[in-house]
Amino acid sequence: MAPPGAPQPAVGSRASRMLGGRGVLVSTASTLVFLAVVALIVITAPGTDRVVRSFFSWEDLRAALPQVAAGFVVNLQLMFAAEGVILVFALLLAVVRGLPGPVFFPLRVVAIGYIDLFRGIPLLLVLYMVGFGIPGLGLQVVSTQSIFVYGVVALVLVYSAYVAEVYRAGIESIHPSQTAAARSLALSRWKTMRFVVLPQAVRRVIPPLLNDFIGLQKDTALVSTIGVVEAAREAQAYAAANFNYAGYVVAAFLWVLLTIPLARFTDWLIERDRRRWQAAGPR
């Protein structure tokens, strides 16, 4: 650590550049004090022993794991099935929403209406309506699907509306000069969209897209409300049978475990494109 008043090193961590040598010292000390106080409060709380036993007992964590992990496989299936459909359906919505000219007015209205509607209704209510309403219609094929399928349908309906708006923001962020260049080369509107606008737009919206998908992953737990047995449901079952909440902790851990690699993968993807397209250094 540089003594106060000494010239700062030219290269340093971001924190030390922001705070200076003395600042780092102070911030470290205050963080430690803060953590110590929080730990003290938690440890000395009257119910700490009970909470540790019912949430974090090692035996229960291990005992709940197989059951909750088996349920989590269902969450993964819900997630992948829904995300696959959403990526395509939402893109379609975004493109339809952006169609120019009076001919496409009705299509635009349908797309905008859809997005407004499904961004507005809570997922829980859509789950009830789809999960209990569609079977109630008594139609062939449509009404005889499994609750898993209805769960996926509800997730797709709601999240496509969000993701469509993310795509739209990406499409609108591509400078009109790109479209002009493509059109001037005699590419049709559709081919301009497909080869020039969408590839750039999609790359640009990968971070917000991932954000929505993390939300989706967590919301797969809500599908348990229409009867799909997944991780949160299994954790609940473990709690009911053993009077112990370790299953919830296991489930939470599994979700985090899924999210973090996905976030790092996205970072890597963005960095790769950035490095590929842009100059390595000054020319």
Added chain:
Amino acid sequence: MSGDGAVLRLDGVHKSFGPVEVLKGIDLDVSAHEVVCLIGASGSGKSTMLRCINLLEPVDAGRIVVHGEDITARGVDVNRIRRHIGIVFQAYNLFPHMTVLDNITLAPREVLGMGRAEARHRADELLARFGLLDKRDEYPDRLSGGQQQRTAIVRALAMRPDIMLLDEVTSALDPELVAEVLNVIRDLAAEGMTMVIASHEMGFVRDTAHRVCFLDQGVILEEGPPDRMFTEPGNPRTKQFLQRIIEAGRM
């Protein structure tokens, strides 16, 4: 130069953006192999005129005729017309997510239905000719401005257009990169490419243009061969414009 019959004709072309009338009746005939340069202050309508010829902007009144066909008529297939008219922009407008090669071969493959191998072969020929062959697999952002603009020219040429429109193609370049781009255009002129060029590079205009048009507030105020336009302009506004250019040291 004239006598071949006009390849391109503008007939009383008007264009407004909202309340602002940018083109107030442009008449122009361009013959085959002719190089017409448009000069004039920023905002005089040069860019808009070129964008109208490429049908990137619809005209409000008047017509534009290419090879005898009214391309501003209703129901004309704009993509068919654009195949024959190349345009190069001030800001290059290359596609940043594609390599130089893909930038060049996209339209030949997707519009002309050319095979990958043939499109690549044609691109290689053009790249070699303009000294860019070693940049074939680079992404545009890794090239210098001059290289990017030459790539944009090659991209337009890959469609084998009859007419090239160049919209201030050196205005965004560092001074030391201007020459390499202008040399490419001189080459094209020498080859007999029909071109309409908006430019502020008066030296280049003077030695390359067959005819110079001075645009002022949306009309062609004066036109003539470069020798006369630069030495004895007839219109006082032309004179004033050229005087300012000389004062700015750009001639």
